[in-house]
Amino acid sequence: MVGLVLVCHSAKLAESVAELAAQVGGGSLRIGVAGGLDQPGDPLGTDASRVARAIEEVWSEDGVLVLMDLGSAVLSADLALDLLPGERRERVLLTEAPLVEGAVAAAVAAGLGDPLQKVAAEARGALTAKASHFAAPATDAASAAEPLAPAGPAAEAPGHTLQIVVQNRLGLHLRPAALLVRAVAGFAATIAITNVSAGRGPVSARSLNAVATLGVRHGDQILVRASGPQAEEALAAIGRLAAENWGDPRESGPQGDEGASVSAPSSLAEGAALTPPPASGTVLRGLPASPGIAVGPARRLAADPVEIRESRAEDREADWAALQAALVAVGVDVRRARDSVAGRARGSDATIFDAHLLFLEDEELLGPARDGVLGEGKSASCAWAAAVSAAAAAWETLDDPYLRARAADLRSVGDQVLRRLTAAPSGRVPDGPALAPDRPGSGAAAGGAISAPVGADHDAAVIVVAPDLTPAEIAGLDPARVCAVACAFGGPTAHGAILARSLGIPAVVGVGRALLGLADGTLLALDGEAGTVTVDPPAVALKAAGDRRERRAREEAEAQAQAHRPAVTRDGVLVHVAANVAGPEDVPAAVAAGADGVGLLRTELLFMEADHLPSEDEQEQAYRRAAEGLGGRPLTLRTLDVGADKQLPYLHLEREQNPSLGLRGIRLGLRRPELLSGQLRAALRVAADHPVRIMFPMVATVDEVRLAGDLLDEARASLVAAGIAVPEHVEVGIMVEVPAVALMVEAFVPHVDFFSIGTNDLAQYVLAAERGNAEVAALADALHPAVLRLIERTAGAAAEGGRGVAVCGEIAGDPLAIPVLLGLGIAELSMAAVRIPAAKQAVRATDLAAARRLAGKALAAESAAAVRRLAGRR
Amino acid sequence: MSGIVTQEGVAAWLRAFAEAVAKNREYLTELDAAIGDADHGSNMDRGMQAVVGRIDGPSAGTAGGGVGALLKLVGMTLVSTVGGAAGPLYGTFFLQVGKAAGEATELTLAQWAAALEAGVKGVQMRGKAVLEDKTMVDTLMPAAQALSAAAASGAGLAEALRQAAAAAEQGMKATIPLIARKGRASYLGERSAGHQDPGATSSWLLLQTAAETLAAGAPAEVPGA
Incomplete structure (x- = not known):
């Protein structure tokens, strides 16, 4: 009976696989294990002499089949042959079969008394069952996703290909790209994607950044090429994803009615950062936090740039460890935010956080950061900032404005990590220039009259838009530059809101996440008494806001006159x-x-x-x-x-x-x-x-x-x-x-x-x-x-x-x-x-x-x- | 006598190599962290400490069997203690050098150069690496060739070993711009460029300590000893 030997980096892994195989191989099956090193602390690794010993233990004239995990296991198994007597070496086969599936299949065959060559063939074919399981629906999915016949050159290239016309409305934007990366993550295959329509790529399907930089839009044709043991499975998974419209809802009618159909986020329960920004005229409702009416361009409150004090790593290992710890910590934060939103929002809105999580694991970020710290000796924060900046810059070169805006997502996550690393407070008190009015000619003082219709003059100051503001942040706002504050979260009795009231800055809080999707410069009309924020207010709304403000100013004057x-x-x-x-x-x-x-x-x-x-x-x-x-x-x-x-x-x-x-x-x-x-x-x-x-x-x-x-x-x-x-x-x-x-x-x-x-x-x-x-x-x-x-x-x-x-x-x-x-x-x-x-x-x-x-x-x-x-x- | 590699010289070399690895343990790990899994320094140190323990230990096999037996012991120790890919690769190197050296207790420069070439071939065969794959082969191969060339040109042992070490250093440094095509670093593709290969670096330590110690009987020559 053919003997089996399992070579693994970990003794536990080898023993567990052996246990699994023994269950199907019958009582007389001989399985030897060579896992880990016989050293203090049980280090992971492989030991050629152990492999040779294991082979000797299960040796019979029928031969031995050796399965292994990866890396040094292959070399150690190879070397083990040299350590055997020549005549035995002839009767030992090493196989590239997948460890678990191969061991089980080989155990069955060996248990049945098959010869060495047959046992080895069974092991190598062990993925068939799993492959066919995934391959079956792939056919349907592929046809649903309009696969095209592989082009000539593609057919000649090694590996498998799949061509898909991307049908979802926004193309492979962040969320579908994240789903794609996640879908192929588990497959042992090299997968490259080309945007045939745009002539971009090929890029690795394993990197969110890389996939997104293809700029795949609705109607674009993509070519997916996969090679490696699980190439077909990986393609099938992508085909399924395409068939599921990349996780996006299907449009029933012809598309073209633009943002209105998908964007009406107006409450706390709706709207993640991925939701297209609120359409013109949308009235976002929040809680009144500080009275007053203001009209002005939105200005998302930029975080204070994190000060990176150390440019060099004193201890590279320590810096790399610190970066990894920061990534883990931010991952926890993001997951917490996702879970919090998932309870209140539509399912798809929570998946933006999955995309954020993928940023934290993206080789396109981690690779350069790792090189920067361990290779070049940069400090963790310096290397990370550079990696984020480079990746975000790549996003920003894209044609699609929607995809371009995802650089902000990346920078936001990157920033969270930096703040973790440098223990910088999330304090975001804006400095003067950052909040300077967009339009130089828009008037010098806050409180300019609003009498003209859309596009005309508005407050010289901006309306600060932020997730939430701490009292310190509110206190840091310059009333000459900030005419109002709108927060996505928070309540009217939060300390920040209290301070806004005492400073006389109109404020609306708890507006919801949709607020954060607003682009800088979007004109807003904020009513701190009604608790509303009107996006890009139409002329009539502007007029109303102006009237109300005038009335309010009159009322204030009257109140002040009577105050004593x-x-x-x-x-x-x-x-x-x-x-x-x-x-x-x-x-x-x-x-x-x-x-x-x-x-x-x-x-x-x-x-x-x-x-x-x-x-x-x-x-x-x-x-x-x-x-x-x-x-x-x-x-x-x-x-x-x-x-x-x-x-x-x-x-x-x-x-x-x-x-x-x-x-x-x-x-x-x-x-x-x-x-x-x-x-x-x-x-x-x-x-x-x-x-x-x-x-x-x-x-x-x-x-x-x-x-x-x-x-x-x-x-x-x-x-x-x-x-x-x-x-x-x-x-x-x-x-x-x-x-x-x-x-x-x-x-x-x-x-x-x-x-x-x-x-x-x-x-x-x-x-x-x-x-x-x-x-x-x-x-x-x-x-x-x-x-x-x-x-x-x-x-x-x-x-x-x-x-x-x-x-x-x-x-x-x-x-x-x-x-x-x-x-x-x-x-x-x-x-x-x-x-x-x-x-x-x-x-x-x-x-x-x-x-x-x-x-x-x-x-x-x-x-x-x-x-x-x-x-x-x- | 200075033209002969002795068993004592080989043992001294191995101790010096172990010491150099220990001293450069963090450095090697650092190099490996950039393009691998950050364990080359600790793995090699563990292996070489075990080697020193064996060759100086009570059950040392150095008494009999000559240089071949000594190096076989080294190779077997490394394959069972290093753990990573360096284990079977260095293990193969020493096993092959030992096999070529045979039972002799003294080798001429030419014999030693041939043995080293056999070791390098073994490494190449094991790892399926060729020059410029960004591996230890990039250090070992030019070193072995330099040693053979020096031997053929009639150079003395010390000079030949120096030339081999110089070639090794050059080969090691040449790995910096290369894109890795073998091992863990190859996963990084182009990002592996710009980093010195850790395996090539430990191999240079091997050749460098050989130049410092192997021209035996002359400890005064050993710098920093």
């Missing part, structure tokens, strides 16, 4: 409209905007700007300046609310897994009483001369208030003992951010003088959605009925106990939300200063009886969106 008058509802109820400020510096602006006081003095900034714990005197001076700036208007001072996302290096706080739920606010103050005591003493000293109230943040339990009250008493006593003036009584209040407080207001009433509802954090905790997390931020909408119910509860219970309730979250300054809040029983609002004039106008427009009816409906609504609809209907 009290805000009284139609039915005569006075509403206290105060400002949220971050320090004494903000007070003059607040007063100028018409603030009736400061409803929230955040003290964090004072601590965050210092590199040491500010002394009691330093604090006292800052608080006094704020109070003095208010000229007798009341000041509510909130004690330090650090922890969570705001850290103070000199406090050396532990990094927390879940800082929003961690040691922050009053919790930290009680844990580090020296912090709180100093602050309370400083506040008391100012309160001796000014109307100052003290408010504790992040309270959850009555005990906390009691302990904080004890500290306040101690502070007062110590000041008195030192002969320093203190007020007889200071009002003390708490923030209502933790749902437990809203549910237990009655228990707190005996211990406090007032409540202030921090609706941002309250919404975050009620809806279990972190505000800073773009994926979920939109959930934390303070107009959600669940949040409104807690506001109503708080207002009612506090009023019963004779305590005042303010709202100091973002919705306090939202004209849409103000009637709802007043209807729920809130009589004090505190907001970013810029919002005060409009908020006062909103109060003046409100009839309290009608507001109560509205609030009643809002409480019964099922979602924040329903509340917004109700409130917007007034």
Whole structure:
């Protein structure tokens, strides 16, 4: 009986294949294995002496068939023959048969007692079954895909060919190209594709970049040539893909109605980067984030170019490893994004991410990068940037504008990898020149009148289009160059949106991925109140936008004129409209905007700007300046609310897994009483001369208030003992951010003088959605009925106990939300200063009886969106 | 005596080669990383350390059997410890040189040159490589030819070995612009150009250490020893 020997780089592989073969070969089959090296650590490799030994072990006069995996296995098996006695060498055959299939087929034949030549032939033919399995449908697929008879020269060339007329509408753009590369990935074949129609190629079918650079468009004829053991299977797979219209939907009628039929992405659920850009006139709907109307060219916010500091690799291996790690990490990110989108979008839209993943594995990128690092000693980031740049440049030479635009996809993925490598923040604060107006003649100042029709003058500034913006990024926008912001993701209470409001930059968020498909320079009309972005607005829309902006400007002027008058509802109820400020510096602006006081003095900034714990005197001076700036208007001072996302290096706080739920606010103050005591003493000293109230943040339990009250008493006593003036009584209040407080207001009433509802954090905790997390931020909408119910509860219970309730979250300054809040029983609002004039106008427009009816409906609504609809209907 | 290759000289050569491989382990791996699978340095080092362990070990086969037996031991050690393609290739080289050297304990320059040629032929036969395929053959072949030519022209052993090493170095450097046609690097196609072949480099170390050590009995000549 013929013996078999398996030569593999890995002992496990050899043994597993042997096990598989033994199952079909019968009990008397002799199989020898030679896998791996007999060295410490079991290295992968092949050992000719082991091969020779294995051959000797299974030796019989009937001979031995040797199967092997690849590379050195072939050489080692070959050498093993030399190590055998000459007469035995004659009876040993080495075969190129595929290892697994060949071993199984040979085992069957050997088990049946076939002679060596027959066993070897069986092994070599072992792919037939698999090949025929794939070959059968290939015939159908090929005919469906209109294969042409191989041309003369093609027929003479070695290997197999397939000609296909590409029928899908956009040709072999990124997604079909990705499918193609993936389809052939598993086959042992050399596959080359030529775009016969365009005279491009041949290129390897294994590279996404290479295939895409063929520029295959609808109706182009491509020639696929394959050679190697699985050439036919590979061609069959391509044929099937063609028959499936390359994964694209089939058009029913004659094509020609251009983009309109495929592009109407308008919500978060639709539109991946591959979706053709939204058509002219499309109205993209998002969430209103910052009021105002703007018209201007889209400018996709370019990432800050990643600074590549090291051009040379200090340790090539380490740099190469770092690059590979970055590729893996970005792959994880991309997959996560894909999975996230797959849940919300049509299946095909998620496949753009598969294309991005292929970029990460593309030899056209990895090869040059590897050469750059390991060969030339470039740093990983330098070599990668060069590889990406070269590949993207190749895309950009293509005729098809659609394919050309894919360079952006490549650069985007490349950029992600670079940021990983250099640990660069994704910060994308634009520099001036990058955001300079497209048209030099379009006017110098933002806010130019929009009276002319399409194509005429628009704002000199641009509308920044971005996936999402962090507060730092928003803060970095130059209002002279940026007239509005549109984000694909995010919610209106995300910190970035809050900042946009306080900066007075109109913004719409949560517009959806379609936004990102817009080309730079596309004219947009953005309405920050309606939450809409109109693409390439037609004349009538431009006119409407212009009218609305004019009306808005008039309204603003009127509001500003009335800002210093009290805000009284139609039915005569006075509403206290105060400002949220971050320090004494903000007070003059607040007063100028018409603030009736400061409803929230955040003290964090004072601590965050210092590199040491500010002394009691330093604090006292800052608080006094704020109070003095208010000229007798009341000041509510909130004690330090650090922890969570705001850290103070000199406090050396532990990094927390879940800082929003961690040691922050009053919790930290009680844990580090020296912090709180100093602050309370400083506040008391100012309160001796000014109307100052003290408010504790992040309270959850009555005990906390009691302990904080004890500290306040101690502070007062110590000041008195030192002969320093203190007020007889200071009002003390708490923030209502933790749902437990809203549910237990009655228990707190005996211990406090007032409540202030921090609706941002309250919404975050009620809806279990972190505000800073773009994926979920939109959930934390303070107009959600669940949040409104807690506001109503708080207002009612506090009023019963004779305590005042303010709202100091973002919705306090939202004209849409103000009637709802007043209807729920809130009589004090505190907001970013810029919002005060409009908020006062909103109060003046409100009839309290009608507001109560509205609030009643809002409480019964099922979602924040329903509340917004109700409130917007007034 | 300086015209004779001795068994002790061969052993010294192998130790020097092992040392050179160890010293250049990272460099070889680096070269291999550019166009291969980044294991040539570690594989060769593992192999040559094993070789040194055997020839200096208690069961050393150097006592009897002459240069042929010694080199056969080296070849068999390499085929079972290197793992990659270098294992069977260097293994074949030493087995063939050893076979040609036979049981003698001393070889003339001409005999040694013939043995080296046999080794190179073995490598070519095993790897099916020809000149300019960007492999170790590009180093070994011109070196063997230079050695034979020097022997034919009546040069002394030391001079002949120097000429062989020089030819080896030239051959190694000539691999830089070549496009690989064999082995893992051939997968890279044109991108393999611009990189020195790691196998050609380790082969140069082999010839270079031969020039430094094989003209035995004259350790004073060994630079840096």
